[in-house]
Amino acid sequence: xxxxxxxxxxxSIPLVLIALAGFFSERGGVINIGLExxxxxxxxxxxxxxxxxxxxxxxxxxxxxxxxxxxIHWLLTQVYRMDHIISGMAINxxxxxxxxxxxxxxxxxxxxxxxxxxxxxxxxxGIVAPAAIWWMSNKTRFGLQHRSAGSDPDKARLLGxxxxxxxxxxxxxxGVLCALAGSLLIAETPxxxxxxxxxxxxxxxxxxxxxxxxxxxxxxxxxxxGAASALQIQYNGQYIPSExxxxxxxxxxxxxxxxxxxxxxxxxxxxxx
Amino acid sequence: xxLAVEMSQISKRYGDVQALDSVSLRVEKGTIHALVGxxxxxxxxxxxxxxxxxxxxxxxxxxxxxxxxLKTSREAIAKGIGMVSQHYGxxxxxxxxxxxxxxxxxxxxxxxxxxxxxxxxxxxxxGFQFDWNAESSTLSPAGGQKLEILKLLWRNSQIMILDEPTxxxxxxxxxxxxxxxxxxxxxxxxxxxxxxxxxxxxxxxKRVTVVRGGRHIADHExxxxxANQLAEEIVGGSVIERPTPVSNSQPTDSLEVRDLEVKGDKxxxxxxxxxxxxxxxxxxxxxxxxxxxxxxxxxxxxxxxKPLSGILTVEGSDWTQTSIADxxxxxxxxxxxxxxxxxxxxxxxxFENASLGLQRLPEFSDIxxxxxxxxxxxxxxFSTKHGGLNQPMSSLSGGNQxxxxxxxxxxxxPNLILAFQPARGLDLNSTTxxxxxxxxxxxxxxxxxxxxxxLDELLDFCDRILVMNHGEMFEPKPEExxxxxxxxxxxxxxx
Numbered sequence: 001x002x003x004x005x006x007x008x009x010x011x012s013i014p015l016v017l018i019a020l021a022g023f024f025s026e027r028g029g030v031i032n033i034g035l036e037x038x039x040x041x042x043x044x045x046x047x048x049x050x051x052x053x054x055x056x057x058x059x060x061x062x063x064x065x066x067x068x069x070x071x072i073h074w075l076l077t078q079v080y081r082m083d084h085i086i087s088g089m090a091i092n093x094x095x096x097x098x099x100x101x102x103x104x105x106x107x108x109x110x111x112x113x114x115x116x117x118x119x120x121x122x123x124x125x126g127i128v129a130p131a132a133i134w135w136m137s138n139k140t141r142f143g144l145q146h147r148s149a150g151s152d153p154d155k156a157r158l159l160g161x162x163x164x165x166x167x168x169x170x171x172x173x174x175g176v177l178c179a180l181a182g183s184l185l186i187a188e189t190p191x192x193x194x195x196x197x198x199x200x201x202x203x204x205x206x207x208x209x210x211x212x213x214x215x216x217x218x219x220x221x222x223x224x225x226g227a228a229s230a231l232q233i234q235y236n237g238q239y240i241p242s243e244x245x246x247x248x249x250x251x252x253x254x255x256x257x258x259x260x261x262x263x264x265x266x267x268x269x270x271x272x273x
Numbered sequence: 274x275x276l277a278v279e280m281s282q283i284s285k286r287y288g289d290v291q292a293l294d295s296v297s298l299r300v301e302k303g304t305i306h307a308l309v310g311x312x313x314x315x316x317x318x319x320x321x322x323x324x325x326x327x328x329x330x331x332x333x334x335x336x337x338x339x340x341x342x343l344k345t346s347r348e349a350i351a352k353g354i355g356m357v358s359q360h361y362g363x364x365x366x367x368x369x370x371x372x373x374x375x376x377x378x379x380x381x382x383x384x385x386x387x388x389x390x391x392x393x394x395x396x397x398x399x400g401f402q403f404d405w406n407a408e409s410s411t412l413s414p415a416g417g418q419k420l421e422i423l424k425l426l427w428r429n430s431q432i433m434i435l436d437e438p439t440x441x442x443x444x445x446x447x448x449x450x451x452x453x454x455x456x457x458x459x460x461x462x463x464x465x466x467x468x469x470x471x472x473x474x475x476x477x478x479k480r481v482t483v484v485r486g487g488r489h490i491a492d493h494e495x496x497x498x499x500a501n502q503l504a505e506e507i508v509g510g511s512v513i514e515r516p517t518p519v520s521n522s523q524p525t526d527s528l529e530v531r532d533l534e535v536k537g538d539k540x541x542x543x544x545x546x547x548x549x550x551x552x553x554x555x556x557x558x559x560x561x562x563x564x565x566x567x568x569x570x571x572x573x574x575x576x577x578x579k580p581l582s583g584i585l586t587v588e589g590s591d592w593t594q595t596s597i598a599d600x601x602x603x604x605x606x607x608x609x610x611x612x613x614x615x616x617x618x619x620x621x622x623x624f625e626n627a628s629l630g631l632q633r634l635p636e637f638s639d640i641x642x643x644x645x646x647x648x649x650x651x652x653x654x655f656s657t658k659h660g661g662l663n664q665p666m667s668s669l670s671g672g673n674q675x676x677x678x679x680x681x682x683x684x685x686x687p688n689l690i691l692a693f694q695p696a697r698g699l700d701l702n703s704t705t706x707x708x709x710x711x712x713x714x715x716x717x718x719x720x721x722x723x724x725x726x727x728l729d730e731l732l733d734f735c736d737r738i739l740v741m742n743h744g745e746m747f748e749p750k751p752e753e754x755x756x757x758x759x760x761x762x763x764x765x766x767x768x
Contacts, residue, residue: 139382139383140381140382140383141381142381143383144367144371144374144375144378144383145375147367148364148367148375148376151364151366151367152364155362155363156375158356158362159346159350159362160345160346160347160350160376161375161376267366
């Protein structure tokens with residue numbers, strides 16, 4: 001039972017961080033299908049920088065590098081007005097290809113113990129993040145303007161708000177949280193493998209949608225998905241065929257999105273310039 | 274004269290259309306100044322230039338005697354200029370309080386308790402009431418207008434631009450609004466009101482500026498000009514003679530509604546067991562103050578709202594369960610209340626919009642041929658000003674969009690015409706033309722139902738007037754059928 005609980009936390013917290021990364025960009029109006037790629041790149045950066053500079057500088061550099069990647073997304077969607085989905089997919093493909101190509105250059109056998117990112121710090125951040133971001137979104141000027149940019153950028157502009165600037169900050173937020181998520185995945189499994197995020201970016205996006213683009217609800221949805229994954233790991237091969245267990249988290253996602261969504265809370269300005 | 278605003282020689286061109294041609298505007302500090310003109314005359318464009326929402330091709334602006342450049346709304350707001358646009362600037366997903374403070378927060382961390390206190394004070398000063406934590410998507414248009422005005426007060430605007438502020442307000446609300454505006458003007462606020470309603474100009478404004486076709490026509494002290502002269506300057510010629518409404522109704526029944534009940538969006542019973550029957554050829558006006566069930570009745574006849582109970586028949590056939598598509602095929606034509614959300618797709622061209630909603634009719638069996646053939650006539654019907662039918666609908670001004678939507682509704686074999694505030698955003702001349710066309714269709718055997726909050730408009734054009742009050746339908750006694758006061762009493766439930 002304790003194992004199951006631990007497993008549930010281990011599976012959920014990275015999802016929470018990624019979903020909140022998605023919150024930053026999507027609630028501000030940038031569709032972010034690129035969470036998967038950003039997190040995968042963050043895993044790679046984490047291995048590369050931690051092996052060279054140690055855990056804390058490695059984490060800091062990972063945050064900087066992932067934020068820069070996220071800002072490429074800002075540049076493509078806000079300055080060059082590229083389609084949000086296509087640019088997100090481009091980041092995913094770029095991430096998959098580039099990490100696979102470069103992975104043997106750095107710590108191919110995995111990180112030394114001394115270089116592993118600070119696991120407990122990252123879990124702690126993952127636990128306080130939903131509340132902190134809820135507070136940011138509902139109780140600060142940035143949060144309000146951020147939501148207005150995601151709801152109706154044209155009206156926001158008439159009120160003297162610059163949605164492009166807001167989204168610049170928002171996408172840095174996305175980068176930081178993806179960096180934390182990637183570092184956490186590396187802290188648990190200190191070796192980079194191809195596609196090691198294994199669809200977490202998409203599941204987190206589903207959790208964000210299920211949570212109605214609200215940070216705490218999205219985090220709860222992540223817990224649900226995390227619990228399904230934990231059950232799968234814990235009982236794989238027992239009672240029902242292992243394929244059925246493997247598909248459990250995805251089935252939960254599917255049912256959750258299809259069945260219990262209720263009122264559509266999609267930010268009205270999602271994808272608008 | 275102490276000038277708060279001085280705009281000189283402002284010009285702006287959109288594609289082929291010269292929207293403004295060296296227009297000047299001088300507004301005295303601490304007064305209510307009216308800016309009048311037809312639709313597409315350039316009033317809104319001129320105001321956008323003042324608010325920094327549009328940059329003019331040439332010209333200069335001075336605020337309180339000091340030359341300024343207003344390239345963005347932020348710069349204009351910093352100069353104390355505030356604008357309530359015709360298309361509401363309220364974001365439905367935020368709460369009323371959040372909308373109020375958005376863009377003018379008093380610190381990087383919000384202080385909801387203090388904010389709500391100040392908001393409440395401002396609202397009480399104006400005599401408005403709000404549920405601050407409700408989502409703004411639940412506001413009525415009048416509520417939205419009120420919130421917009423509070424937003425300007427929140428920003429301590431010294432120069433307020435109000436674009437058609439009373440368009441969606443009941444007469445009482447309009448009077449209350451102007452009373453508050455006068456109070457603000459006395460305290461030194463300068464108010465520019467863009468309007469079509471001349472009675473408002475004469476009752477409440479000090480000076481008036483007329484623009485027509487993108488040009489400055491005249492400036493007057495309101496006390497020194499007559500309504501006739503002003504009307505002539507606005508339309509630039511004689512006003513079309515208003516016909517006295519003559520009913521050509523036939524003995525055949527058209528729409529019949531029996532014991533209809535419809536739920537409103539807040540769960541209330543908005544339409545309470547209404548019954549009425551219309552004859553073919555009638556042009557019927559439904560009078561009433563906004564929010565008395567007209568909207569829900571309208572939606573039920575369109576088929577957009579499902580009635581709780583009751584029966585709807587048209588020429589003997591039961592429409593209660595009929596789909597919207599089948600109603601349109603049977604001749605239902607709609608000029609909706611909100612053309613933005615219910616009438617057009619702004620990203621689509623005028624050609625594409627021409628077939629919108631009518632795509633199942635035989636005229637559009639070859640969709641692009643139908644668009645090419647009928648699009649131009651729809652646009653010409655009420656002289657929609659546009660830069661080519663292949664341009665997106667968003668390139669048209671609000672009034673021109675309305676003209677196009679009205680032209681579309683009346684083009685192809687209408688049988689039952691539903692129009693909600695068809696004159697919204699239209700000048701007198703176009704309004705008359707729209708009603709004349711509706712009348713012509715009625716003479717051909719169609720039936721029309723017009724919902725309007727402007728009783729005079731209904732009296733001018735409709736041959737029968739019904740009144741809605743609190744979800745119930747009333748009909749004035751035959752001897753009082755054209756009696757403005759009697760109808761007014763029914764509207765407020767004093768009949």
